[in-house]
Amino acid sequence: MDKDIVVIGGGPGGYTAAIRAAQLGGRVCLIEKDRLGGTCLNRGCIPTKALYRNAEILNTLKNTEKFGINIHEYKINVDKIMKRKQGIVDKLVSGVELLLKRNGVEVIEGTASILDRNTVLVKNKKGEEIKISTKNIIIATGSKATSLPIEGAYLSEVMKSEEILNLTKIPKDLIIIGGGVIGMEFAAIFNSMGAKVSVIEALPNILSSVDREISKRFSILAKKKGIKINISTKVCKIEKSNEELIVYAEGKKGKLQFKGDTVLISVGRIPLTEGLNLEKTEVEFTREGIKVDSNFETNVKGIYAIGDVNGKCMLAHAAAHQGIAAVENIMGVRSQKKNNLIPSCIFVFPEIASIGITEEEAKLKKIDYKVSKFSFGANGKALALGEEEGMVKVIGRKDDNRIIGVHIMGPHASDLIHEGALAVSKKMKVEDIKEVIHAHPTLSEAFYESVMGLQGEAIHMLNKTS
Template identity: 50%
Template sequence: MEKDIIIIGGGPGGYVAAIRAAQLGAKVALIEADQIGGTCLNRGCIPTKALYKTAEIMQTLNKSADFGFQLDGFQLKMEKAQERKREVVTRLRTGVDKLLEGNGVEVISGKGSLVDSHTVLVTDGDGNTQSVQGKNILLATGSIPKRITNPGVDLPGVITTNEALELEELPKSMVIIGGGVTGIEFASILQSLGTQVTVVKYSPRILPPIDEEVIKRALISFRKLGFKIETGIKIKEIVQSETGLKVLAEGKKGPQDFAGEMVLLSAGRSINVDGLNLDGIGVAYDEFGIKVNSHYETSVPGIYAIGDVIGGQMLAHVASDEGKTVIEHIFGIETQINYDAVPTCVFSFPEIASVGLTEEETKKRGISYKVSKFMFAANGKALTLGEGDGLVKIIANEATHKILGVHILGPHASDLIHEGALAVTNGLTTADIICTIHAHPTLAESFQEAVLGVEGRAIHMLNK
């Protein structure tokens, strides 16, 4: 039986697209070589956040005296934390499996390879093959950890994030190569759990998508947490030392070296196109991603691609939204994604979240703007939580007062950012936020106070 949609890749882009297609009445085949949920569910977002919670509890225990507790002798049992992480992942993956089954999606285990614009050859783990025909094909194969090619990357103790998520015994020290979202998240987790971490990054600043002022403030918090960050570092090689490993590098002041029991490679991700036979059927791509048009259609009509494999913003929620958008286009429902309104979250200590334009991007686009900032140190709920570090920063159009960007450093930033995303997506003005009552005492009041500050009307801070 011919399918309406064949999807290669069962991650957050692929499985969401499959469910949306089934909702619209399509006959769907979803081909997955590993496990449903892809990198995000199995080796990325979810397991990382499970370990982040363990690290957060460790921080709370270390500060327990501030809340009136006297605790002695507690210790981390990493194997138990890993067991909990696996239980969370399994539970969520089982839930997705049931959703696919309940929506009538046929899941085929194996590696998919394109034969032509309507045919996919699937090879399972035993080498058996089957051919699947469909009217449309969607590529959602995601990305894989990028391995640097410097000498020494194959030494024992040099690991990727995949291996880092499975550690049952933490090293005393670790060098993390890469200061993007993943590198900073692992640095925060491992440092909180007792590993001395050094982050080294080639470019001059960490977390390049985030507003520069927010990063400068975050660096102060990271120093308090205890991990070191070195930027402008060019890696030469990794060598064995008496106590573990040593990263030899070139810095602003000449040769430098960084020692650690282990080295974590977190220098970004590469598109996962191995075995798809893109060259064989003429699908255009380069090292940055498969080429697609505004409807996510590739150079071969009837073959579409979404998510990490097309480059762009490599985020699970972007892949999911692209998956829904491309399926709706195939069925004649036209929707568009506003890439200026995609929230980005960094699960560090403290959390960082951002949506819309940064101050740097606003200047680059020549937009006249106003900025207002409200500190969590003046927010009652933040102080009761013992998390008064950080701020909410609002960027608004000077003429129209539309909210252009929201940037948060502080407690529960990843949850608070969605009011900002709603504002940026819908072109809300400062007046729209000001007239919305925010409950007290809540962290969300900081957002309203920052918006009030744009108008010079803030109550709990002095107005400029």
């Protein structure tokens, strides 16, 4: 065999798997048809968060007076914003390239298809075909943004997330179809940059995967910032009239029209399996993804699928974790128990992050649970930052005080969630957190107080658990 492992796709899951395999002494080849880093690094997580930082600064500038600082005028230079964003992406892509090279991973630019469980065919950019023999194949081709089967969905002014990241000007009136994570992140970014934003969501709530209490509170805050949110509203068609786009929809109050200069369709992503030749390999897959077992191995021995393409969890860090798990299983070193608890972070204002079960899930599973909540309005560091909106919500079992869910909406929630992730993943109890001294004044104290509230021992709030 030429290789121990061939990885198809150089996104977070693919390149992580390739590097880990090389660390374990494997002969590895990574095939990527576009740029290393995949959607996350080039057209998703990283460029979006670069723009989020711009939006964060703009939000601060709008509120400088309460800090005793008067700024009379500032201007947005979209060209510089986009250059900065691209510079960050390019720097990280170069870093991935260097890591792969230093770890001895062979990288081939081209499009891959699977001939059989031990052979991958690569067609490079010159049109040349290369056959690679391998003991194992890891499919890490990711996902692509899906659209709506409606009239007008493919007008040039109607964009998906990848396209809106490269705008040359800020929309005046932005209509976002889809109130999920990606849709609400772009709503927050462009609202901060001065666009009038309207969100249309078919479900009864935006951010439907988030703990209901958190999503409802966030919805109120988003509306206060000027984001118009329309729930239980179905889009019927999009039409262009002169320089204006008209979105026709139906809601609880009947037929509706939304007018704007730009439309973003953000209604989810689907696994990317086209061109892999899976039909002829007998690998089982559906529109929802490639079917895998607990080791991320398909029904065909030696062929694995990790990340978005298996449809289990469409998050970059989940893909990376799965990539390492698959490789360690292949190389015979996987011994630790698998962790299926994945933290989720949403970069809106304020940030939202969660780990473990929501209160709704606890009720559905008939878990005898209790809830403790601590407001950032009672946290000294949050008040000093001028970011007192939000809370830390901790869900624990009544029988043994084990922490089973942590949900945060507030400043730096995406950083704070990891203490919650450790607590939930390691099945920690209130007593395990109690003796861990938290520095003062810090935002982390809000997590500590919320945990202590589960057994009525919080100091800086009235102890009421439910």
